Amino acid sequence: MTTDSATPPAPGPGSALALIDDALARPFPAGEESEDNGVRSSGPGHHLLILRASRDFWDDRSLETVEPAEQEIEEEFSLLASALSERWGEPETVELWPYLEEDGPTPEPVSQLSNLAGSMQVWRLPDRGGRWLGLAVGQADPEFPIWLLAAVGEDSVLPG
Template sequence: MTTDSGTPPTGPKASLALIDDVLALPFPAGEESEDSGVRSSGPGHHLLIVRAGQDFWDDASTETVEASEDEIEAEFSAVATALTERWGEPETVDLWPYLAEEASPVPEPLGQLSNLAGSMQLWRPPADAPGAGGRWLGLTVGQADPEFPIWLLAAVGDASTLPV
């Protein structure tokens, strides 16, 4: 989907459409994994970069970083509000404990998310939501490294990948 100028649409409606698409997307079979650079998928999960700010390789000034943070946070807020209107109040999931977990493997996408963000908002869509039966949806803002863009991330996981 592109605009008349050939660029992908942006804004909360476009972000929600991307989230709806990944929520309905089947998980890869078996131990198969996929990574397109924008979406990674594996058994029982998808992780999507919904929106990326600019990178900070050439300009990491406070003003530039804050402007990018504000832009991504505004998108997060608008998308989170729309998801809350659909499915009710989200749960806040602390991701830090998954980062420190060394004794046993961390289920994905929680392992990836814990390297990018400290917490996420989590919704458990009702079973009758299109494509969402038995899945959870997480939304967070994260960054891989100070020079990298700030990302609005959506994670979809099979209910069994989220500890109770």
């Protein structure tokens, strides 16, 4: 997932909720088909969205630069998680690091998420066709932006 061809939305839970609602309503691509517009990637059984991105840290990885960016993304995460919990109740925490240790292939979007974040908050949405919604904060490498991520996937991908 890249951010070259599109820009994540402006801050605020309202715009993020609109993107999430769109992803929940959007069908998954069929077969081996996949899409990536830089802010949303989709494939069989999943959508992954960058809801918010900090600046990158290629030129400056000092604490004075990184900490405010982390705090801003974490605050947005908390606001959005609260709004989602009002809709669907308290989420469960799913640890993502164990997926990195699995021998076989990990299904998407969990494979991408496990390379970006250590855990995610998950709401299971049986009224949405057996889908789940995940919310995480992740970063590909220390030089890259910090991302607020949302994922929509099929229930069969997650244990429990």
